[in-house]
Amino acid sequence: MAKLYVNPGNPKSKINKEIYGNFSEHLGRCIYEGLFVGEDSPIPNTNGMRNDVVNALREMKLPVLRWPGGCFADEYHWMDGIGPKEKRKKIVNTHWGGVVEDNSFGTHEFMELCRQIGCETYINGNVGSGTVREMSEWVEYMTFSGVSPMADLRKENGHEEAYTVNYFGVGNENWGCGGNMRPEYYADEYRRYQTYVRNYYKDKKIYKIACGPNSNDYNWTDTVMKIAGNYMDGLSLHYYTVPGKDWEHKGSATQFDKAEYYTTLHKAYFMEELLHRHGAIMDRYDPKKKVGLIVDEWGTWFDVEPSTNPGFLYQQNTMRDAMVAAINLNLFNKHSDRVKMANIAQLVNVLQAVILTEGEKMLLTPTYHVFKMFRDHQDATLLDSSIATETIGMDKDLIPNLTESVSRAADGSITVTIANLSLDDTYPVETVFAEGTPECVTGTILTGAMDAHNTFDAPETVKTADFSDAKLENGAISFNIPPCSVISLKVTLK
Ligand code: AHR
Secondary structure, three states: OEEEEEEEEEEEEEOOHHHHEEEOOOOOOOOEOOOEOOOOOOOOEEOOEEHHHHHHHHHHOOOEEEEOOOHHHHHOOHHHHOOOHHHOOOEEEOOOOOEEEOOOOOHHHHHHHHHHHOOEEEEEEOOOOOOHHHHHHHHHHHHOOOOOHHHHHHHHOOOOOOOOOOEEEEOOOOOOOOOOOOHHHHHHHHHHHHHOOOOOOOOOOOEEEEOOOEOOOHHHHHHHHHHHHHHOOEEEEEEEEOOOOEOOEOOOOOOOOHHHHHHHHHHHOHHHHHHHHHHHHHHHHOOOOOOEEEEEEEEEOOOOOOOOOHHHOOOOOEHHHHHHHHHHHHHHHHOOOOEEEEEEEOOEOOOOOOEEEEOOEEEEOHHHHHHHHOHHHOOOEEEEEEEOOOEEEEOOEEEEOEEEEEEEOOOOOEEEEEEEOOOOOOEEEEEEEOOOOEEEEEEEEEEOOOOOEOOOOOOOOOOOEEOOOOEEEOOEEEEEEOOOEEEEEEEEEO
8 A cells, every 4th residue: 555645734835837838949840830830721720820739738728838949049030030921031940950941930929829828938049149139139029118129120010019028048058059158158158148138027027047957967057056146037957858878769759668668767757866966056056946947848859750850859659758747747846946947848749749730630648638637736835745655667777656746726625646657556545634634536547558649540549537436535535546647636625
């Protein structure tokens, strides 16, 4: 029997809704086809945005979207993407497949997409190949409501009101595709660029994010925090779960054995070490935790689907991805005192996508279902919880059998999310509350074979079902959790 202890009398940090954020880059079929099809498309759309995709994202309660990259961000010149579409520059997308980027999706279109989804905006600026002036003018263009050259230009382009920019990233991966900088150099550049990310709002503030480390580059975090920690609201972290031995052999998204399943989950758990160690460095410079750790790229990265463009990073998504999502989201909840936002890569048709499209068809991936099952954690308060786990796995790739987190929403309802990572064993779980007695419980389950996935011919192979096996017994909640499954419970206490 696995006992899950919950102490509602010990509320912890707020789980920012932005932890459930996503990322959309000009990469492959994410923006074009996946989100934006243009007003003249036969695919039903509103101002060019696919209605099916927007509706699914609203249903998932997507809270925030990052754009335009990724590596694309440090080569993006925002003025190419404004004004009459026929006059917009056609450029080469050098990072992603060398395809033509016609800039038909630019600042106004991104803002329109976020308006339709009802989510916050996270814009990533260009440090690698852009100037301070260019970045500063983009901020003025988007956010200044008075009279100025850039605000006037925005108005000429059809948008009278200033837009809301909630988050602004000052460069992306500047240790790599964003300019191959050393941390000392980037930290100084960050201080300079961010100076001109002016705050024109009277009633709100743009949250400024500095480029953080690549995975376990602790020296980057230490140096950037030391030199520039006082000038930022957030510091990013990028870590991808890559099961293969190197980037040339990442492994297939759908063809894998049990050993590779456990290797993948073991690598996903590396996120826990990263949160602890980067968090500990940040604590030294920022003990009051004013600077958020922003995990703005995470998720699985496999070999592309056979016979697709290698530069498009299109991959399928199985129950294994659902497990990776559950592990990470529970970890982010548990570290929500420091993790203030996370953005899985990427929204549609790229890497660990929540949605895949093919022409007019759309499907929801197992990862989508996990995000939807976890959505009640958004803006809830993390509760103290712990579960007795066993170690499972193969060879050196060991992991705990169960992962969980628990939160309380403003209306008092409690959300429990738990995943059984074992491929073989069902576990009985008893949830015990230190205060209060459960009076009502409802649930949802996602389960299937480790490689189960949805296709355009069979889009509902993996889907959620009501979970009615949770029973109220002796003041606790008892249920069995089947192998390779995620359960979310909604509990009210008396
Ligand atoms: O998400 C794909 C790429 O991965 C991003 O463009 C980049 O930031 C990272 O290396």
